[in-house]
Amino acid sequence: MTRGAFYRFAAPSIIVMILLMVIPLLMAIWLGMNYMTYTNISAPQFIALRNYIEVLQDARFWQSFRFTALYAAIVVPAQLIVGFTIALFLDQVSRFTRGIYLSIFLLPFIIVPVVGTLMFKQLFEPSGLITWLYQTILDTRFRYNEITVKALIIIHGVWYVTPFALVTYFAGLQTLSQDLLEAASMDGATRWQKIRHIVLPHVRSLTIFILLISIMDAYRIFDSVFILSQMNPIYKANTIMTYTFQTAVTVQRLGKANAMAILTVIGIMIVLIPNLIQSYKEQMEER
């Protein structure tokens, strides 16, 4: 394809991305350098890097950073372990049954996240099913407090994202080399040895893929926190995204919120850049 044809075909998409992604991002950097609330929205006041410094010294920002990190540190490994285990089990059943299981397993992931969270929350309402089980078994009242709300957000996170790892691993298991497995059986390898020495190396690149995607997703978790904590400060369950939202909408410090978003972008970029360089090399070789 000639260069001219390439640009003609790609133009609409490139224009949309420049107008609505590149320019807004540059604008966010600039907005972050202004003191701006809703009263002076058309005449923002330039204060250079003071918003950025304020964010870095804001104890509540670091508190929400810590909760986001805790969320990722629990949800990501749990998702990998549970997803891989269930994928191994699913691989054992016949083609027809596996279709039925798979469509049930996928439900939490496919559904509208806000709706999924609300359904999950229904179980923990005062009249909910799990609330009742909890109270019957432990004989104490189930209360919404800092610990239980944080726990609910994390448990919901695992429930919501595991299907993604499950499907990815399951697809990976389907491309496993049968010859290798047979050869291993000939040599008398046990099932556990086969998983350890054949399956796990085979899914290594998939694990890195899931890891990367789910760390990014954990970093920007918003919907479920919004619903489960109802943005109530007494639960201290803010994540970086909900805290940024709160700063923009509730506290009405638009400039500071933009500075926060840009700092988050920088944080993500640090994790992302090695991966981007890797993909860049791959694409350059491939072309």
Next chain:
Amino acid sequence: MEKIKSPLGRVLIHAVLILFAVYSFIPFFWTTLQSFKTLKDANSRTPIFFFTPTWENYQQLWLRSVPENGALIAYFLLAAVVILICLLLFANYIPVRSSLIYAFVALGFAAILWGIPRLVDTAKFYDYFINTIIVTVGTVIVSISIGCLAGYSLARYAGYAGVVILIAALGFRALPRLAFILPYYWIGTATNLLDTHILVILTLVAVNQPFTIWMLRSFFMDIPRELEESAMVDGCNRLTAFYRIIIPIMWPGIISTALFTLLLAYNEFLLVRLLTQTNWTLPVAISRFTGGEDPRHLTLAAAASISATIPIVLVILFFQKNLVKGLAAGAVKG
């Protein structure tokens, strides 16, 4: 892996899978039950499993007042929907061009959606439902048409610029949406463009574009170049070769990508929450049912959750193969 054959092993495998299925499904099960209960039953501290189901919650959610000839209207609408779905399913057996039939079915559904509020007194929730359809369909159409052109050219062009665009798109895909949405929000507030469908659709198209072009490109890569090259030798230019030869064999890939775009637009919460004030889509409307003073929020939230889920479950049942294929393609190709 080879299968475990011992009967005990088989039982254990299914036991684990069924347990996991229960764990995945229990919120749906419980919410469905709650949505059919009266307020008193739904608020009972010991769970009630056996009760006379009531449609009252759904009625309150969708209708402002109950029409006298409600049953008649319901049967009429149901018949119209069934006829349209049958047309869709058997389009290949009818001796008319299938594109005409699809257009007719789309028009038919639009007419039904337009007609309902004129036949019955619908509540606000119906307006949110219509908003969701407009936003979702608009996003899918714009996103897929510009994404196909870009995805195709990125699959065929070997130059340096193509790689740069792909890597930049990958980077943008990973960034938190809030970094883009806050400037949109500022523009919207400053220019009074907030609360319009156009703004929501355009921004949704933009934030989903990186994903769309990567996925479509991976599907276009699977199509051999010889196909359009022979067409171009026969006198087509590249654009006609593209839509006469390439697009018809790309349908499965386009449907997979469209399905993911549809889910992304239908599910979006944060962007719509910030960029609209009254023209909400369903996720934002439903989030209003959480908490609050109104004691009905429990049952209404349940009915709203189920109502928003049914269309998506239908779409997924219809296109399940494309969905699993798309998930697998995204995973294996990265």
